[in-house]
Amino acid sequence: MGSNYSLLASNISIEFLNENSNIYETGQNIHGFIEFNDDNNNNQIEHIIIELIGELVYTNYRRKGRSTLVTTHQVPFFIQIINLNMKKQEKKLTFNFYLNDYLPSSFEQNHFQGSYIHYFIRIRSLDNQLKKDFPIIIKRPLEILQGKFLEIENKNLDNIQLKFLLKNNLTFIGQHLPFQIDLHNPNHRTIHRISVTLIQLRKLGPIKEERTIILKENLINFNKFQDEHYSQHFQIHIPYGINSSCSYFIPNKSFQWLIFVQYEIYIKVHIRGINKNTSFTIPIVINHETDVTLPSNYDSQSTV
Template sequence: MINVTFDRPQPTVYHGGDIVSGRINMTIPGNADKIHDIHLIVTGDVGYTTTRTTRMQNGQTERITDHHNIRIFEQKVTIGQGMSSGHNEAGGRINNRASFEPGQYVHPFSVRLPDSLPPTVHPTDYPFVRYELQLFIEKKWYNQDGQCRYPLRVYPRVNLLQKINSQCAVKFDTKRNDIKIRGIIQRAGLIPGEQTNLSLEIYNPNHVTIKRIDVCLIQRYEIEQCRRRLELIRFAVPELVNKNDTHIEASCPITVPIGISPTYNFKNKNGSTSVHVNLHYDIKLEVKVKGIFSDFDLQVPIIIGTDSAENPKFGNATKVPSLLADLNAIDMLELEARDDATLE
């Protein structure tokens, strides 16, 4: 029996430059297959799909989906002589091939992550950015090797103080169907768990009935040619339900969910292989108006970071108990990601 115990409660968020550390615990019974080596590998992979059309022998065409997997990070550690055993003073290695003898073993490990890595995105299916800690158990040649996988959530560090205009308010306006909307988002740059304020001023000279205005926080990501969007939050502005006044003012708070990844643009080229991951956010206003084909929407880009002037060490948020539930909620939301043919 073998398992990994991490020094930080799981699930958690590791940031670029962090150290993934813990212990490998292994119990080998007397009747177990000989284990020669144990390899610990921390990996980062980007996966995406492309489609192509081929012509079959009968003249018909067929669309084929190709799956691409690009490894962007790998660090391997071979576990062996350093393992401490409760039963074997010699470290549990015998013969020239160095097998583990029956007993209990403990081995600490630590792997430092590179500073520049794209954030974990949709790790369960294509397209994805996925990080894992893997254990490979090497046995005798005639026995099947074993493997254990532990998912890791990795985000790059994004300091909002280094982003131009991230501390400024965002002003926007639009005019559709005789309705003019002006708005202000209190600040362009936010970190998870932070709250900002949305203020709206509406000019409606023709007394058109505004049934409601929905506010959505949208995550958009592009992995090579694959584009997806994910709706993180949605709510209606309470003061704007069935209104037809000529002049309306309203405001509402927007809270950024804890656990979401930061805005990031990653490009990597290794020989003939290149990969591009772009992740960004916008606040989308969906205006529902009485009448056929009268609804319209507008999108306002914002920046999500991990550090700000008010909260310089977002990494401490990984110790907040509610983060476990928030990360699980993000995992469930990612299952609902949809194609985004109009990524902006």
């Protein structure tokens, strides 16, 4: 890009006419102004293209001999275009886009070279020598998610029985998830600790499912616990900055992408000896609001 076009791109600004600035929900309109702030360079272009783009970015790895070929794909799945002819000395252009209801939320990268979904408004000239992107964040409206009562038991080879009780497996971003653990240790084996891991399972389009550890911590560290019974209430904090549980398709003429986000917690009792640990996995549902449908047996007054 030539120096004049670079200078012109640096003098383009955008104003979103929205109380949340560049954060929108599907089903809404994105409207605002594009402004050119440099009088000297404003006359260099006559035609402006404004695009709203939703794009999936993912990486493929392929072995070739002793090397690994890394290919990054940037696949647009949603494009709206506005073509505008600029009048002489015109400094401000208006734009308006509609966000279809089926669109997925924005998804950040979970790890280096991980997949993500992002949206942006691109302003460019007809010859593409002028180009500047402005990011926006898309969220889906609140969905009613159903929770349920869970009671799970497991027993290892030493007859150590682990029981997990969860009054409601529906929880919320930024809040605590309470649960109860009961241990029956009839042979008085040595137990060192109980750990918990919160795992996100995510699939974005054509790539394989991603498993990401959101948090991992010890619920309790024992000093060589050997009693026959142990029972305790615990809770974990659901962190901010994660996507809500969801599952839906992106329709397209040439493909249909499955998008889903699921969560599970992995409870493990660490016992002295080889292959004697006992554990299990519990599915949970995470929402970003508290306006939800609770199961009929949920006790709203229960505490941990």
